[in-house]
Amino acid sequence: MTVGTIPLQVQQVSVGLSYSATSRTVLHDLSFDVQAGEILGVVGESGSGKTTLGVACLGLLPPVFHTTGRVLLAGRNFTALPENARYRLRGQGIGYVPQEPMKALNPGMTVAAHIAQTLPAGLGKKERLERVDYWLAQVGLPSGTSMRQAYPFALSGGQRQRVLLAAALAGEPAVLIADEFTTALDPATRRNVMVLLKKQAQKRNMAVVVISHDLELVAHNTDTVLVLRGGKCVEYGPTQTVLAQPTSSYLQALLALSLQFTPRPPLSLFEPEAIRSAQYD
Numbered sequence: 001m002t003v004g005t006i007p008l009q010v011q012q013v014s015v016g017l018s019y020s021a022t023s024r025t026v027l028h029d030l031s032f033d034v035q036a037g038e039i040l041g042v043v044g045e046s047g048s049g050k051t052t053l054g055v056a057c058l059g060l061l062p063p064v065f066h067t068t069g070r071v072l073l074a075g076r077n078f079t080a081l082p083e084n085a086r087y088r089l090r091g092q093g094i095g096y097v098p099q100e101p102m103k104a105l106n107p108g109m110t111v112a113a114h115i116a117q118t119l120p121a122g123l124g125k126k127e128r129l130e131r132v133d134y135w136l137a138q139v140g141l142p143s144g145t146s147m148r149q150a151y152p153f154a155l156s157g158g159q160r161q162r163v164l165l166a167a168a169l170a171g172e173p174a175v176l177i178a179d180e181f182t183t184a185l186d187p188a189t190r191r192n193v194m195v196l197l198k199k200q201a202q203k204r205n206m207a208v209v210v211i212s213h214d215l216e217l218v219a220h221n222t223d224t225v226l227v228l229r230g231g232k233c234v235e236y237g238p239t240q241t242v243l244a245q246p247t248s249s250y251l252q253a254l255l256a257l258s259l260q261f262t263p264r265p266p267l268s269l270f271e272p273e274a275i276r277s278a279q280y281d
């Protein structure tokens with residue numbers, strides 16, 4: 001990539017959805033850039049269009065969706081490319097960690113095969129094996145035969161998410177879109193993979209889009225944030241500024257809600273009555 005080129009530019013992207021009697025707009029006229037080394041957080045309530053935005057950037061929305069506008073990768077109009085050219089760019093031009101690991105992993109492929117398929121072409125067998133082990137270790141999974149030869153059904157949810165992250169990072173993409181990729185991870189592992197992602201973004205000038213419900217994760221780990229509501233951008237800018245001075249009533253309410261959380265007195269285990277009578281409103 002030429003120095004100074006912006007890895008990801010989303011320009012006036014709108015996405016409509018039509019099937020049967022349904023016809024509506026899911027994303028409304030979104031525009032933003034993600035610079036080399038930048039991590040952009042995309043937040044918003046369920047159904048606000050976060051995943052649709054990520055998949056639209058990859059040009060992988062199913063036919064019920066209609067996309068207008070442009071997605072540029074390193075200045076090149078990705079949207080206008082024929083599908084075979086876009087296919088070649090996925091993995092190393094633009095990588096993806098999908099939201100649903102079990103759907104994304106091929107049940108007939110081992111962990112090693114998932115990671116190896118995104119590695120740069122032309123590596124020898126020994127180097128491929130070493131790189132698979134390297135990426136497994138990077139995401140905190142054991143390297144070695146038993147993990148390499150495991151099939152997805154034998155993995156926990158958090159292990160599956162990390163295999164997908166390892167596979168995406170192994171492609172050394174210029175742009176990475178990671179959709180809710182820490183939901184099945186314990187807090188320590190979540191922290192470690194975020195540290196890994198930040199280091200990779202800086203080391204390789206990778207532009208990253210992190211899609212998440214988790215305001216805290218976004219607050220601590222992203223440079224910029226885009227808040228979606230009903231498919232519209234209601235806030236966009238440097239994360240610390242946007243979170244410190246929210247202009248939309250939506251983000252103000254969201255922030256107030258996260259601050260209002262007060263821990264409840266602990267319930268004694270093995271006391272079903274206490275659990276039944278507890279108020280979780």
Ligand SMILES: Nc1ncnc2c1ncn2[C@@H]1O[C@H](COP(=O)(O)OP(=O)(O)OP(=O)(O)O)[C@@H](O)[C@H]1O
Pocket residue numbers: 017026044045046047048049050051052053062064213
């Ligand atoms: N394959 C599909 N067919 C029809 N409608 C869809 C499809 N995928 C998504 N939608 C609709 O598009 C809208 C945006 O969905 P999307 O998955 O992008 O939201 P989201 O913000 O990622 O939600 P979540 O946080 O729950 O993952 C929703 O109204 C959803 O119902």
